Amino acid sequence: MPKLDFWxxxxxxxxxxxxxxxEDLARDAGIEVRWRPFLLxxxxxxxxxxxxxxxxQVEKGRYMIRDMERICAARGLSFTMPDPFPQLSLxxxxxxxxxxxxxxxxxxxxxxFTEQFAGNIQLExxxxxxxxxxxxxxxxxxxxxxxxxxxxKQRLRRQTDDALALGLFGSPTFVTEDGELFWGDxxxxxxxxxxxxxxxx
Amino acid sequence: MPKLDFWxxxxxxxxxxxxxxxEDLARDAGIEVRWRPFLLxxxxxxxxxxxxxxxxQVEKGRYMIRDMERICAARGLSFTMPDPFPQLSLxxxxxxxxxxxxxxxxxxxxxxFTEQFAGNIQLExxxxxxxxxxxxxxxxxxxxxxxxxxxxKQRLRRQTDDALALGLFGSPTFVTEDGELFWGDxxxxxxxxxxxxxxxx
Numbered sequence: 001m002p003k004l005d006f007w008x009x010x011x012x013x014x015x016x017x018x019x020x021x022x023e024d025l026a027r028d029a030g031i032e033v034r035w036r037p038f039l040l041x042x043x044x045x046x047x048x049x050x051x052x053x054x055x056x057q058v059e060k061g062r063y064m065i066r067d068m069e070r071i072c073a074a075r076g077l078s079f080t081m082p083d084p085f086p087q088l089s090l091x092x093x094x095x096x097x098x099x100x101x102x103x104x105x106x107x108x109x110x111x112x113f114t115e116q117f118a119g120n121i122q123l124e125x126x127x128x129x130x131x132x133x134x135x136x137x138x139x140x141x142x143x144x145x146x147x148x149x150x151x152x153k154q155r156l157r158r159q160t161d162d163a164l165a166l167g168l169f170g171s172p173t174f175v176t177e178d179g180e181l182f183w184g185d186x187x188x189x190x191x192x193x194x195x196x197x198x199x200x201x
Numbered sequence: 202m203p204k205l206d207f208w209x210x211x212x213x214x215x216x217x218x219x220x221x222x223x224e225d226l227a228r229d230a231g232i233e234v235r236w237r238p239f240l241l242x243x244x245x246x247x248x249x250x251x252x253x254x255x256x257x258q259v260e261k262g263r264y265m266i267r268d269m270e271r272i273c274a275a276r277g278l279s280f281t282m283p284d285p286f287p288q289l290s291l292x293x294x295x296x297x298x299x300x301x302x303x304x305x306x307x308x309x310x311x312x313x314f315t316e317q318f319a320g321n322i323q324l325e326x327x328x329x330x331x332x333x334x335x336x337x338x339x340x341x342x343x344x345x346x347x348x349x350x351x352x353x354k355q356r357l358r359r360q361t362d363d364a365l366a367l368g369l370f371g372s373p374t375f376v377t378e379d380g381e382l383f384w385g386d387x388x389x390x391x392x393x394x395x396x397x398x399x400x401x402x
Binding site: 056057060062063066070169180181184186187 | 248257258260261263264267268271368369370371381382383384385387388391
């Protein structure tokens, strides 16, 4: 079964669109999704930015909100702009890293993104993240303790370094087994088609 | 007949994709395209950039080239990265401004973009632009003289100011009659659907 690496940042608006549909699309295509949470902050810093480009560029930020409103309406998704934006995504990313090992990253990510963009939770709120973990049947306390261990902190740093080494610069990014990068929810279908073509050739 | 404003910068790679297909798509949908050339340079300067964001951000620039290669291959379009990039688009934009008045902006733009991305011409080369004008049956010398008049220079400045006032920040951008902005070739179909829905409601 072809594998598709899904690199994603929890604070990213456009990533919400892909989180909510990638597993269905991939399953229909016979492709395995590998959930790869990482942090965009280090990329922004490397550009000399202090925050998201949607804050750095006012017009682009305004447009992004309208674009998200239109797309979410068409797909039947709630959309409330997080405040503050971007949210602190560190804890959610560390949890998803464990989830990727244990097979629950997809369920957890869909719930956290849904709650974030319904305006129900702040990503920095560990109690709220714990509620999400419990809601999908996991041991919240144990997991929230684990994300404070040096091992998990270090693994997220390494995974973010790996993203940088791959040439990533934004989220969502889909990377095929033969190393093709596809950036943005608009390229999700294309990344799946590419994976299928390579697998059959 | 609904009208769709097509705001475009001649030096933009992704704009090539829309220039080559917008008129066919719009005609099939019963929509009139209004060609609106403008310059992105002033927008970049306002961000504190000295050049295209694809040069400012190395990884994004590298990705853009690969993304264009894949899409152009799928659509049967030639793609050679212009050198230098971005090209000086001032003269082409002034000519297209006249073309928009006189009904030949589409033909002219398709030819200039095709030649640019086949690696055949430099946009700053007025002789090459003149050859494009002649090729579509226009009086090259007279038009190349007109674009040096204060009137045409001033009109392009005003049109670029208008783009800024609309909240544009990139090319291609499609603006519907009710003022919705759609940015990027990926949103061309959506801008057409939006125009049709508004026209029928």
